[in-house]
Amino acid sequence: MTDASPLTEGVGARLPRKEDDRLMRGRGQYVGDLRLPGLQDVAFVRSPLAHARIRAIQIPEAYRGQVFTAADLADVQPIRAVSGLAGFKVSEQPVLAKDKVRQVGELLAICLAPTRAEAEDIAAAVVLDLEELPAVHDMQAARAPGSALVHEHWGDNVFLETFVDVNFAAALDAPIRVSRTLSTGRQCMAPIEGRGTVVHLDHRLDQLVVHTASQMPHIVRNGLSECLGIEQGRLRIVSPDVGGGFGYKAILLAEDVCLAWLALRVGHPVRWLEDRREHLTANANCREHHYRITAYAERDGTLRGIDCEATVDSGAYSAYPFSACLEAAQVASILPGPYDFPSYRCRTWSVATNKCPILPYRGVARTGVCFAMELILDAVAAEAGLEPWVVREKNLVRADQMPFDNITAKHFDSGDYPEALRRALAAIDVEAVRARQRTPEPDGRRIGLGLSIYCEQAAHGTSVYSGWGIPMVPGHEQAGARLTPDGGLELRIGAHSHGQGLETTLAQVAHEILGVPVSRTRVVHGDTAMTPYSTGSWGSRVMVMAGGAVAAACRELADRALRIGAHLLQADTAACRFEAGRVVGPSGDIGLAQIAHTWYRRPQDLARDVDAGGLEVTAGYKPQRDSGTFSYAAHAAVVAVDPDLGAVEILDYVIVEDGGTLVNPLVVDGQIYGGLAQGIGTALYEEMRFDARGQPLASTFADYLLPGPAEVPEPRIDHMATPSPYTQFGVKGIGEGGAIAPPAALANAINDALRPLGATMLHAPVSQHRIVEAVLEARAATLARPREAA
């Protein structure tokens, strides 16, 4: 740190993102930008019904040869995402439905034509003969006896039930006992770019080349290989620029399998680009949780225990690779969040319904559990007559407890959670907000303050995922590093960068070790032919895992360069050191570019015993502990609520966040901004509702509301940076946190604003309609209440 000049681009530098130059100029290359000779477009015939028996699919004579149904794909295996957790029931998702459809939008036939419009003409001409069955549209009713069954042979609609009890009975005599029924709506992830797949045959390499917008190209290869029965060497997956993933692109879609099958069948390039209606009605579903939660506490706010029944609407099928139960099973293990208490009981159900499969969305189950936990803590505070922050301060895991194993055996690596809370309280100025609340606002709005704290386990690896037993268990992460003959650097990673800024931040990691300018470092990703195997970009794992692997590979490169450089300096290796991109000897130094030039172009100058591996390295990495890094944040929001219209304005939003060592604070801020926008969507706007026939009630963004620039305030961000003791440079994953806390912080703020009116909001999104409804109900209840004798 004393010699700042050569390493100002290293770990900690606030560099603008390299990738933004092409992305902001419209020069990104997405699946939809591919132009291949002979390319034809696919439109799918999708089920208009949520649950029905298929009697017949009639293809007009004119379109024979352009329409393909399940009968044509008889050799294709269904998508199977099986969890190893005891009792998990397996759903087989046929890539094209046969016998039965189990969700609106399920694929029934592939229609192929020179243009998408013509393919849609064909799809519209295919006649379906469906016998409608009662739809399972409500996850609570789905568990009741006599419910229609999504998968008849199961005998019920439960993918998986889990139960945990840690000393629960000891909490029962607590003086405070408060219960709430809470829920979060079903959402769609809504990245700017939807899914899209272009497949062509490379006859030279005998490969099926699948261009698909994916967060995990290597996992797509696993899945496609299994479904199609094709050896992996014949499959190349290319994920080019991707316009946002958020979990939606960490899934093997049936469409991917259909397109790969079709390209093999017809022999020319084929393309499917998801449109927004398909996205909203047929594919992207996430978040729908339901909680019955009870907190037991002392009068001073100290938590004695938490009891919870949680249900997650998992939809019709188990999505590959994360499975239908990851989310609900996760609820049980992460519900305690950042709090330390002695008694805990939780039962969860992953329930099958006639909806799209639930997919992991940024924050995955954490957004729901944070909502449940933070709202019940506010209920405890209200019951105890305490400020909500007092209850949190009482129960947060303390710095002196770190590293800390919590009640569900989660291992918190480092941090000072109470300090994050204190900073947030100071920044939001609790006293000033309370003072403002004592005076009526001139416009009649109500002011409220809300808090929310979470911890975010990231980059959890083998030991965690082998326990889930899903098709994808992350192991070591690898990275390739190669010096080019002119001294530039190429890095190869198997994960994918689609908004995380990895093309910049991994170059910064390399720069920290090798001193190669960030501008001369290229990060190659998104192509199974060019990168090491990886489970991909999910779980906020890449900076820890790929970053660690890049560091390991660069250290190995530095060592090899040192040996070559020492020889060129005619010095002992032991007398030389590698520093800021140069090998420095007792009487001179030599730069990496010259060392590279020598290795590639003037091998006659190398020592006889030079390492034959040269200046290209693949190195692997796993943190000392793979139970995950724990970043965390305290969010504090001040809102103004119009009780007559339900409009909510966010007046102030403070985030105090600890993501360990920050490789690039600018990129971290970007992650927080984006996450906050999505969290505001979850809190106030986004909801995919279904009717009793299982029909999704929004098919465009006119009905599915996303927050826009006017709805997302600029937060005030404060960073703490407690290094993780287990990772390279002390980095932690931070990709999801911004989306975790806002629904709880905003709901608590709205409830704080509405408390004098007697209204409480317990469902996210806290829509305007729900607020007005609750306010009117509370007013009616007040009027109906018998007057007490004066």
Next chain:
Amino acid sequence: MKSARFAYERPGDLAALLARLAEAGDGVKLMAGGQSLGPMLNLRLAEPDRVLDITGVPELRRAAIEGDTLVLGACITHADIEDGRVPDITGGAMARVATAIAYRPVRNRGTIGGSLVHADPAADWVSALVALGAEVELASASGRRRLTLERFVTGALDVALAPGEMLVAVRISALSPGAAWGYAKHCSKIGEFAHAIGAVRIEPDAGRARVVIGAIERAPLLVPDPRDLFGGRIGRDFGERFDARAAEAVLRQAGMTDAVARHVHVTVLGRAVAQAAAPRPSTALPPSPTRTVSEAA
């Protein structure tokens, strides 16, 4: 979604356009800014055989003041009005309504005529212009006629156009001296379709008012006797006399069964009235999704 196949024509003068319209029959759709028809085509909610693009007709882009009437051609865009590229006789009321329509890209292309013919109940012009007492001028190959806007808009997405007939202009009369104007709408977020609209043009000295409750899933409701909303008479104290219960009763009578929706509509109408009664026009837009404009002319 991609649209089904259709033929496309862009006639260069009104006579040619009306002739094509007359002979084309049922399968024709007129397109002005395309901000509603475009998505409907792509979603295949509309599958016309032929689209006649009317933006090539100079007459439909004309804006002029004729006596005390502002005449805006059907293809005048919301942005034309917002930016003051057309004359005004409403003391800025039109511009303020235009400013809060959807988003700027929509305002750049969307037209006043297209909005009225599409007649989405949640759109701004159908309510604001009924309150302003506007008329529409309709033309066909066989002649022209005028209708008040409340007679033109017959229901949600339904207007009184005869076969072969189109809207060519909107006629808006000047606000009289002493007339007050208030317009409020409520949206889930800025730029989205309104859930409730209140539009009032009040002439206290004449004891008259036009009061419109809009975004009610049918044609905007022009309150039959607005004096009911002000305790039986309309005077300079109308702001204090606004009776929310009377407004609620009007909505009940109109068949609005959802209590939450009624409450929101009454609240929004009350705010439109309050703005009309405010001593000075408020030009600043509040930073909430409820955009309101008011004018005392």
